[in-house]
Amino acid sequence: MQDLEPNRDISVDADPQRVLITGGAGFIGSHLSELLLDRGHHVTVVDNFSTGLRSNPGRVRSVAARHPRYQVIEGGVSEVLPTLDPARFDCVYHLAAAVGVRLVVEKPIHTIETNIEETSVVLRFAAARSLPILVASTSEVYGKGVRVPMREDDDVVYGATSYSRWCYACSKAIDEYLALAYHRESALPAVIVRFFNTVGPRQIGEYGMVLPRFVRAAMAGEDLEVHGDGRQSRCFCDVRDVVRALPMLLGNPACAGGVFNLGRDEIISIRELAELVVSTLGSRSRIRMVPYEKAFAAGFDDLAVRQPDLTRIRGAIGFAPTIPLVQTIRDLAAELVEREGEVADMVAHEASNAAPASVRGSR
Numbered sequence: 001m002q003d004l005e006p007n008r009d010i011s012v013d014a015d016p017q018r019v020l021i022t023g024g025a026g027f028i029g030s031h032l033s034e035l036l037l038d039r040g041h042h043v044t045v046v047d048n049f050s051t052g053l054r055s056n057p058g059r060v061r062s063v064a065a066r067h068p069r070y071q072v073i074e075g076g077v078s079e080v081l082p083t084l085d086p087a088r089f090d091c092v093y094h095l096a097a098a099v100g101v102r103l104v105v106e107k108p109i110h111t112i113e114t115n116i117e118e119t120s121v122v123l124r125f126a127a128a129r130s131l132p133i134l135v136a137s138t139s140e141v142y143g144k145g146v147r148v149p150m151r152e153d154d155d156v157v158y159g160a161t162s163y164s165r166w167c168y169a170c171s172k173a174i175d176e177y178l179a180l181a182y183h184r185e186s187a188l189p190a191v192i193v194r195f196f197n198t199v200g201p202r203q204i205g206e207y208g209m210v211l212p213r214f215v216r217a218a219m220a221g222e223d224l225e226v227h228g229d230g231r232q233s234r235c236f237c238d239v240r241d242v243v244r245a246l247p248m249l250l251g252n253p254a255c256a257g258g259v260f261n262l263g264r265d266e267i268i269s270i271r272e273l274a275e276l277v278v279s280t281l282g283s284r285s286r287i288r289m290v291p292y293e294k295a296f297a298a299g300f301d302d303l304a305v306r307q308p309d310l311t312r313i314r315g316a317i318g319f320a321p322t323i324p325l326v327q328t329i330r331d332l333a334a335e336l337v338e339r340e341g342e343v344a345d346m347v348a349h350e351a352s353n354a355a356p357a358s359v360r361g362s363r
């Protein structure tokens, strides 16, 4: 990585900043890398490729001008960060996590350890130089969501600890407590973002994400499996809208110490989503309803509605998504064709290390 003078004003794109992204080879991280490189910044990614596609850094590098400002270090956060000097960075985006409904239910130890221990390492790293840090959290933190739309200060309600699904929500909630504690005790400029369902090109369905599963089935002419009565509803926001918000949140000093919902607030039921995928892609696939008891392994609990209240993020940065869901579906379908073989290989490798289970969700 090229040595630059420190640039502590990360709210402007005029001067190049030196950005560290953990999990930067993943779905959201690769889009964020691309955006920051296109704005002239230097990006260092730390990623162990546990769920990030190996082809993602290649896609990010696709423009020659990005290449010299982009570095990917392969490895786990807690192995790599002790070898890096925090003084060589201006800010940090912490996106690395154990992600996806299937992974979380099948591998709770991995989920809890990754999400809590790795976040602790990253926060200590940022605190050593008081680097502004954005910590990725999730709408799952709301748990069973006693109120809709969900507001950042709402109470959270989780299921019993015997339902391993809730370990993801609890581990991300601990990350939030930890980041907020660093902000209060050490004045660390930390901002927490609760992503709601983020969708778009490069997302993979193998770990339980609903839209890539539907798109792949529709393209293959297979049935789209909708669980329960299909009336459970979600809000889907394109990843390219989502990543535009992240530098605005991290670059605004007034956002430090804050928790922000990020997503779209238009609701769509999972049945309607399946219908939209079929009609948008002109597919002949049928929609098949699968009762929850058949679709989910023991230890899974689905939510009826998940919708963000976006008042806070609109007030802070004027966030307004622009990309319609049909456009996202088309772009995801076009890109899925290119990487079909790679995803199949990755999942086969993963399956050899995991107990088989049939767990899917409405994420």
Ligand SMILES: NC(=O)c1ccc[n+]([C@@H]2O[C@H](COP(=O)([O-])OP(=O)(O)OC[C@H]3O[C@@H](n4cnc5c(N)ncnc54)[C@H](O)[C@@H]3O)[C@@H](O)[C@H]2O)c1
Pocket (backbone or CB within 6 Å): 022, 023, 024, 025, 026, 027, 028, 029, 046, 047, 048, 049, 050, 051, 052, 053, 075, 076, 077, 078, 094, 095, 096, 097, 098, 099, 114, 118, 136, 137, 138, 139, 194, 195, 196, 197, 198, 199
């Ligand atoms: N996509 C969504 O809808 C969504 C919703 C809520 C929250 N989030 C959060 O956003 C963040 C990014 O998610 P994503 O959708 O891009 O998922 P992703 O799986 O594509 O990205 C996560 C990346 O982290 C990497 N990683 C995992 N453990 C690591 C470790 N110990 N060290 C280094 N790298 C590691 C993975 O290889 C992957 O590239 C996560 O923190 C996730 O919890 C995403």
